[in-house]
Amino acid sequence: MSESTLFVVSTPIGNLEDMTPRAIEVLKQVSVIAAEDTRHSRKLLNHFGIETPMIPCHEHNERHQAEVLLARLQQGDSVALISDAGTPLISDPGFVLVRTVREQGVKVVPVPGACALVAALSVSGLPTDRFYFEGFLPAKSSGRKKKLESLGVMTNTWAVYESTHRILDSLADFREVLGADRYIVLAREMTKTFETVIAGTVEEVEKILQEDSNQCRGEFVVLVEGAAVQEEETVDPDTAKLLKRLLQELPAKKAAAVIADVSGYRKKQLYDLSLTMK
Incomplete structure (x- = not known):
């Protein structure tokens, strides 16, 4: 790989057949793989015959490793980031590393794949x-x-x-x-x-x-499933007309409060309506 790049590589979340050919090729070609748990990821790499060296990069050491990996990228190395399973950064480490290298102008490339x-x-x-x-x-x-x-x-x-x-x-x-x-x-x-x-x-x-x-x-x-959308009750024409007339004499909040007292409509609903009238 000629250009220094941080590859954010998705790995399977269970079924190893979900590993993409591109992900395998990238992991074989980069200089080093930053893995959330090197012992866990070793099984994955062995399965696909990937011999690239790994270094740990997890929530407890990510700030330090981000600087280490940035230095390597700036020296011309390419790096792949993987998590234990799925897409890095999705409830997994990696944010600090990606932000650090992007801020220094290093190219960051996603290698999409599995995500639970x-x-x-x-x-x-x-x-x-x-x-x-x-x-x-x-x-x-x-x-x-x-x-x-x-x-x-x-x-x-x-x-x-x-x-x-x-x-x-x-x-x-x-x-x-x-x-x-x-x-x-x-x-x-x-x-x-x-x-x-x-x-x-x-x-x-x-x-x-x-x-x-x-x-x-x-x-x-x-x-x-999302909560049901509450239908907003429409203000009847007579009440709306009265509110419009009252707005000529009172501020919107006061006019809405007065109408709310005598009509039964919510003050906020009337206030919102009054803003459209003004």
Whole structure:
């Protein structure tokens, strides 16, 4: 490779056949591979006959390694960044490294491939024209519930990652905060031998896991249907006319408050309407 480049390389999340020919070729040709866990990644490299040396680059040493790798890139080396599985930086280390080398004008190139989030979204049957990814929820129930309260009002599809030892506790919090009837999709062990996709209400999905402990094992993507969009009540013509007249005498906030007192409409709704009139 003639030009110094940092390649952000996706690796399989389970099924080794998802490794792309391009990813294999890049990993063979770069000067060094920055791996989240070199012992874990060694098995992958051995499987594909990749002999490129590795150095560890994880959340505990990334700032230091970013400077080390930047120096190598500036000397003409090429570097590949991989995580334990899937696409680096998606709930995995790599942000510091990518930002550091980009700020120094080094070329950064993606080598796309597997990603548990995208794989789960593609089979969820939920709307994906807009979606939000939170990553992992807080480990403690109190923090998790607080986060779920803010996520729960979103009207678009949203997703989180969850682990084996917390999935049932998380679903209990989902039920408490979002309600038993919120529709969710649980994607477990994507691309692996025991891949499972379960869809239904929170209560239905929780019951399935409670009755079958095997369904509690593995790595999870939890996808949640967005909250229903609340239809805004239209202000009737007479009230709108009265508000318009009152705006000639009073500020918008005061006029909205007066009309709200006598009409039953919400003050904010009337205030928003008054702004369009002005």
